[in-house]
Amino acid sequence: MLADEKMMQAVEQSLKEQGIIEQFEQENGPVRGRMMITIGEVPEGFYPFIGTFDFYDSQIGVVFNPATMQAASGIWTTPQKSDAEAPDRSWIDFFVQTLVQNVQGESFGIPVYSFVTDESDLTIVPSLPE
Incomplete structure (x- = not known):
């Protein structure tokens, strides 16, 4: 129709x-x-999540349902300026992994903040008011 x-x-x-x-x-x-x-419009329960970096001028996005842990789209990248380099696959994987580990269920805190070293990351998720 x-x-x-x-x-x-x-x-x-x-x-x-x-x-x-x-x-x-x-x-x-x-x-x-x-x-x-x-x-x-994005179907109810799905959210367009966007990952940005201080060392890339491109953002990564995916439409995802945290309650069911299902993606409703593929992953895309969007340049933030004309000569932007696309994020390396390892950073796309990091974005997805961080999203899945920290945004689960019906309610979740946003934005998620990650501080990354060569060895590890510290990811902070704000708690929701009770």
Whole structure:
């Protein structure tokens, strides 16, 4: 089902009136389907978690449900400036591991802070008010 059938019909009608659909079909065959891309919302219980670093100018993201411990997306990286280097795989793995270890259940503290050495990390998660 289209997100907004009426809007799709209005666009299609306008294209037909201009002869654009007819010309397209003459060159490519009949239209067999229609698709509409819109901005959606994350399903209830899922959260878009973003990891940032002081030594990379890119952020890492994933949509994750802490209650079920299931991801609803793949992992993505987003440059924070034009010449940004993508994070190394080991830092992507660290982000996921830290998320899974520290953001579990229906309620959790955010933001999570990690201080990293060559040997280990200290991760701080704020507690929720009681």
